[in-house]
Amino acid sequence: MTDVIASNSELIETPAGSEVMEKFIADGWNPDRFDIQSWLERTPWRNLKGTKYGIDPDQARTHSAVRDDRLVNQIYKLDIATFLTAERVSYLGISKLVGHSPDEASAVFLATQTVDEARHYEIFSQRLAEFGVSPQQRDQMMQDVTTKEMRKFYDLIAEQVDKGDFASAMMAHNIVLEGMAYPIYRYESAYWSAFDPSLTQLIRGAFADEVHHVKFGEAIIKRYTKLGDESRNRMLRLAGEFHQLMTDVFEATIQHYIHLYQLVANEYMDLIGGIEIFRGKTMRDVSEVDQVRILLSEIQIEHQTRMQRIGL
Ligand SMILES: [Fe+2]
Ligand SMILES: [Fe+2]
Structure with missing residues (x-):
């Protein structure tokens, strides 16, 4: 086949x-x-x-304790397994929502978010694999870290998707879950910065995506709050339920896991004590229990501000 090319004088620059x-x-x-x-x-x-x-091969660095110290190794895997539970909820839920989108611009965006979430799932799985965790062991770990409070939280998200209620499902995914993910990712990327700068880099890459997903969440929810129909009340009721569940999830984490983190902090204070874990506060200044409470309150304050901004 030969291309037919117009003579030069007929070609104009587009667009x-x-x-x-x-x-x-x-x-x-x-x-x-x-x-x-x-x-x-x-x-x-x-x-x-x-x-x-998610890691620049030229900057891949990990402290030997992550591999050799049983306790550090354990909480390292625990953290990644917990990320994975949320990322799985995300990519499974968001991919379904493509088909419930109110318009094509949303559907196209959610297709890109699906790839982001699937990528997050992949990079965290890859990281565990690099530390010798098989997919079967990973599944087991994901099950083990899912407290019953977390289960309830995830179930309520999935329920909105299964109902095909786009406004509520977006609120659950891109305002509540994502809004929660990103203070956690900010915290975790700081927490692991001395033990495993590679993981920090990987988390920051995911964090950048989550920030963008929240931006879309805000833009699309504003559209619904402006409509002033029943969807606004449904979202408000749901926000109240999530608020309570979120608090339960954090309290359960404190109850089940915080002693492990405190042991590691005590043992490795020389290494991690100087990390600025919250603005103006180093690891040395704040106990692990207080860290979780500060994190929860940061999440709730951000959530409140976001709710106001989107008109809820
Ligand atoms: Fe994600
Ligand atoms: Fe996300």
Whole structure:
């Protein structure tokens, strides 16, 4: 086959800036920077450029304690297994929501979010594999770290998706779960920065995505709160339920796991004591129990602010 090429004089430059139309229907929200082109520019071409499974191979560093000290190794895997439980809820839920989207711009965005969440699931699985954890052992660990409080929390999220209630499901995923994920990721990336800078890097890459998912969550929920219909009340009721469940999840974590973290902190204070775990506060200044409580209160304050911003 031969291409037919117009003579040079007939070729003009396209596109002519101002003439570019909206390409997708976005029903009552601003779809700028939520398409696949933006995703490529932000994620694979920028945040993840040069990385392999979320880590720059030239900067891969891990403290020997993560491998050799049983306790450090245990909480390291525990943390990653906990991330994995949330990432699985995310990629399974968000992929289903593609089909319940109110418009095509949302559907396209959620397709990119599905890839992000699946990637998070993959990189955390890869990290465990690098520490000798088989997929079967990983599944078992994920089951073990899921407290009954966490189960309830995840179930309530999945329930909104299964009902196909887009507004409530987005609220559950991209406001509550994501809004919770990112203070935790911020905390964990600081926590592991001395033991495993590689994990810190990997978490930061996921964190950058979560921040963007929350932005979409805010944009799309605003669309619903403006409608002023019954969806607003449903979201409000749900927010109340989640607020309580979130508190229960954190209290249960303190109850079950905090002693392990405290033991590690005591033993490795020389290594990790100087880490600024919260703004203006180092690991040395704050006990592990207080750290979890501060983290929960940070999450709740951010959640409140976000709720106000989106009109709930
Ligand atoms: Fe994620
Ligand atoms: Fe996310």
